[in-house]
Amino acid sequence: MSRVVSSPERSGPEAHRQADLRLSGRDGLESERIIGRYGTLPGPRLICLGGLHGNEPAGVLALRRVLSTLHETKPPFNGQIVAIAGNIRALRAGRRFLERDLNRGWSPRGMQRAETSPGAPAEDGEQAQLIAVLRKELEGDRSGINVIDLHTTSADGPPFLTLADTIRNRAFARRIGLPLVLGIEEQINGALLEVITTAGPVTMGIEAGQHDDPVSVDHHERAVWMALIAGGHLAEEDLPEAESMREALGEASRDLPMIFEVRYRKPVDDGDGFTMRPGYLNFQRISAGEVVGHDRDGPVTAPEDGRIFLPLYQDQGDDGFFVVRDVRPAWLRLSAGLRRLRISSLARWLPGIHPARRREDVLIVDRRVARWLTADVFHLLGYRKSRVTRGWYVFRRRSHDLKV
Numbered sequence: 001m002s003r004v005v006s007s008p009e010r011s012g013p014e015a016h017r018q019a020d021l022r023l024s025g026r027d028g029l030e031s032e033r034i035i036g037r038y039g040t041l042p043g044p045r046l047i048c049l050g051g052l053h054g055n056e057p058a059g060v061l062a063l064r065r066v067l068s069t070l071h072e073t074k075p076p077f078n079g080q081i082v083a084i085a086g087n088i089r090a091l092r093a094g095r096r097f098l099e100r101d102l103n104r105g106w107s108p109r110g111m112q113r114a115e116t117s118p119g120a121p122a123e124d125g126e127q128a129q130l131i132a133v134l135r136k137e138l139e140g141d142r143s144g145i146n147v148i149d150l151h152t153t154s155a156d157g158p159p160f161l162t163l164a165d166t167i168r169n170r171a172f173a174r175r176i177g178l179p180l181v182l183g184i185e186e187q188i189n190g191a192l193l194e195v196i197t198t199a200g201p202v203t204m205g206i207e208a209g210q211h212d213d214p215v216s217v218d219h220h221e222r223a224v225w226m227a228l229i230a231g232g233h234l235a236e237e238d239l240p241e242a243e244s245m246r247e248a249l250g251e252a253s254r255d256l257p258m259i260f261e262v263r264y265r266k267p268v269d270d271g272d273g274f275t276m277r278p279g280y281l282n283f284q285r286i287s288a289g290e291v292v293g294h295d296r297d298g299p300v301t302a303p304e305d306g307r308i309f310l311p312l313y314q315d316q317g318d319d320g321f322f323v324v325r326d327v328r329p330a331w332l333r334l335s336a337g338l339r340r341l342r343i344s345s346l347a348r349w350l351p352g353i354h355p356a357r358r359r360e361d362v363l364i365v366d367r368r369v370a371r372w373l374t375a376d377v378f379h380l381l382g383y384r385k386s387r388v389t390r391g392w393y394v395f396r397r398r399s400h401d402l403k404v
């Protein structure tokens with residue numbers, strides 16, 4: 001293991017929680033929010049979020065390691081990195097959340113509600129503080145800001161990246177060297193990265209492996225260093241371990257194709273009694289009709305062939321599982337080409353498709369049309385499905401696709 005990624009902190013998952021995530025009461029929540037900062041502005045900025053889910057301490061641990069190495073070794077550094085802790089109260093408790101998922105509720109209305117209750121207990125208070133911190137960090141010119149959000153999963157499996165499918169996000173994420181999963185933001189509403197993406201920065205989620213696996217901390221750390229190189233903060237030659245880190249990330253995801261798209265999400269509710277069939281790994285192949293779990297109403301089956309993604313093996317969370325499908329690189333090249341040509345503006349001339357009044361970025365699509373013109377075509381052109389109403393689909397063009 002390289003100098004940068006080896007660390008005395010690595011001593012098992014329980015030790016993480018006990019030793020590292022017992023955040024000192026002395027400073028209070030406010031100062032614990034900023035895990036650390038290195039470098040100066042003006043210049044490119046990398047904003048890192050860790051522990052938005054309290055049972056996912058690996059991100060916080062990795063960010064501490066990166067920052068302490070930067071402060072120790074003081075490499076030439078362009079711009080600034082800042083690392084922010086997510087759900088501090090839930091991190092202390094070692095739970096995904098106390099009252100509600102902090103990676104939901106980032107709609108304008110949800111944020112407005114949280115902002116009016118900064119002293120509130122549990123997630124309302126956490127969200128209010130996060131909003132204040134993020135507003136400050138996102139001040140000024142946003143064209144040079146990258147934001148990464150560090151997570152882990154309840155199932156075992158290789159590390160990967162999740163991103164809203166914009167050309168800019170793709171370009172950044174492909175330099176990290178991990179498989180990409182596109183389009184999860186179409187399935188989950190109100191995630192934090194969604195609102196940040198809409199505000200202009202390039203964004204990416206990193207899923208480093210299983211929650212309590214110490215290797216997940218290593219993968220997170222490597223991915224953050226790669227993001228520092230990709231963002232132009234560090235020159236590759238100033239990080240002697242860069243090559244071995246890249247190799248380790250490549251090795252961890254060796255058997256996977258590089259790009260997936262999310263096809264399906266199984267929503268679950270507390271009253272559903274949903275349980276996942278044990279033993280699935282992230283990206284394990286499944287067939288249509290395969291029994292993947294059970295709920296109150298009986299067996300739960302996979303709706304189509306593909307790979308299982310984020311199967312739920314913890315008691316908290318509202319995503320039962322997802323199905324993803326491999327994407328051929330040629331498809332991505334085609335979609336990048338079409339978006340650059342702005343072919344999307346032609347879609348509105350197709351039968352059954354109407355531009356929304358006063359909203360240039362929104363298309364209303366007759367569901368009878370959508371039966372033969374699938375969502376894939378809209379994805380190709382840079383639209384995401386944002387709503388389904390009776391008889392109509394609403395597609396919205398992803399903002400900041402090509403430029404800020």
Ligand SMILES: [Zn+2]
Binds near residue numbers: 052053056151152
């Ligand atoms: Zn998470």
